[in-house]
Amino acid sequence: MDVGQMQRQWIDYTKSLFLEGFLDGQFLQLQQLQDENNPDFVVEVVSLFFEDSERLLKDLTFALNQNGVDFKKVDAHVHQLKGSSSSIGAQRVKNACIAFRNFCEEQNTDACLRCLQQVKQEYCLVKNKLETLFGLEQQIVAAGGSIPTELSFSG
Amino acid sequence: MVKLVCRVSRTVTKGLLMHLGCDVTTASSSEECLRVVSLDHEVVFMDVCTGLDGSELAARILEKFAKHQDRPLIVALTGNTKRVTKENCMRVGMDGLILKPVSVEKMRGVLSELLERRVLFETSESESRVLKVLNSVRCQFDVK
Numbered sequence: 001m002d003v004g005q006m007q008r009q010w011i012d013y014t015k016s017l018f019l020e021g022f023l024d025g026q027f028l029q030l031q032q033l034q035d036e037n038n039p040d041f042v043v044e045v046v047s048l049f050f051e052d053s054e055r056l057l058k059d060l061t062f063a064l065n066q067n068g069v070d071f072k073k074v075d076a077h078v079h080q081l082k083g084s085s086s087s088i089g090a091q092r093v094k095n096a097c098i099a100f101r102n103f104c105e106e107q108n109t110d111a112c113l114r115c116l117q118q119v120k121q122e123y124c125l126v127k128n129k130l131e132t133l134f135g136l137e138q139q140i141v142a143a144g145g146s147i148p149t150e151l152s153f154s155g
Numbered sequence: 156m157v158k159l160v161c162r163v164s165r166t167v168t169k170g171l172l173m174h175l176g177c178d179v180t181t182a183s184s185s186e187e188c189l190r191v192v193s194l195d196h197e198v199v200f201m202d203v204c205t206g207l208d209g210s211e212l213a214a215r216i217l218e219k220f221a222k223h224q225d226r227p228l229i230v231a232l233t234g235n236t237k238r239v240t241k242e243n244c245m246r247v248g249m250d251g252l253i254l255k256p257v258s259v260e261k262m263r264g265v266l267s268e269l270l271e272r273r274v275l276f277e278t279s280e281s282e283s284r285v286l287k288v289l290n291s292v293r294c295q296f297d298v299k
Contacts, residue, residue: 025256026256029167029259030167033171033174038174041170044166045167048162048166049163052162079204083163083202083234086234087161088163
């Protein structure tokens with residue numbers, strides 16, 4: 001595959017992530033912040049997101065499996081996960097967290113456990129998608145090309 | 156200065172401000188922010204949920220610089236669009252409130268307005284709609 005084909009593949013794949021709701025406009029903002037002074041900004045921020053999310057999901061699993069669930073603590077973890085997913089544009093994770101917080105407020109353990117599964121699922125999906133995207137970027141750069149800077153959603 | 160507990164949000168906000176040419180110091184806690192903040196900082200951005208949760212830090216920053224002629228502006232960064240959040244922030248003496256998400260263009264405008272007017276309390280969309288309706292009703296009842 002030549003560089004041009006790889007770049008088109010990257011564009012199509014990125015567009016699909018937006019059209020399927022995995023990412024929202026905030027991800028485009030991250031890409032805007034990547035420049036020659038900060039060439040790995042997106043990967044660095046997303047890596048932080050992966051680390052923090054995994055820790056929070058572990059903490060949530062522990063907290064929801066206690067005999068007396070501390071919903072304040074659970075809500076605090078979900079709030080953090082909502083914040084970090086929102087900051088990178090991981091829309092489906094963010095939306096799953098919003099629903100989760102509603103059930104924390106109701107102190108509904110069963111519903112919270114279901115929400116936790118949903119959040120985990122959405123997190124795994126977006127993690128795979130982003131890792132695939134970064135893999136495509138690495139291939140383009142290794143082939144001597146550059147990552148496209150414009151994404152057109154018209155036509 | 157950017158005081159945000161969430162590491163991802165802190166890194167993104169720092170990146171955004173640096174992209175706009177700012178020198179940025181970050182803090183992950185109120186204690187760290189209070190220890191590090193100085194007159195070199197023109198603005199302190201802090202995360203806030205209800206406004207009340209930022210009140211102690213805001214009060215302590217105001218106290219720290221009470222004997223100085225100048226001080227950093229204190230601005231809340233929040234995703235909470237409730238009017239009471241804005242009111243709480245104003246009551247505790249903050250200089251501004253910005254609604255997340257914050258784009259590059261929005262932050263550029265925010266910084267420009269803040270540094271010129273020294274105050275900026277952003278209105279949420281729903282609040283804007285209410286204000287427009289109230290203004291429209293008020294105009295209808297103006298006595299000529």
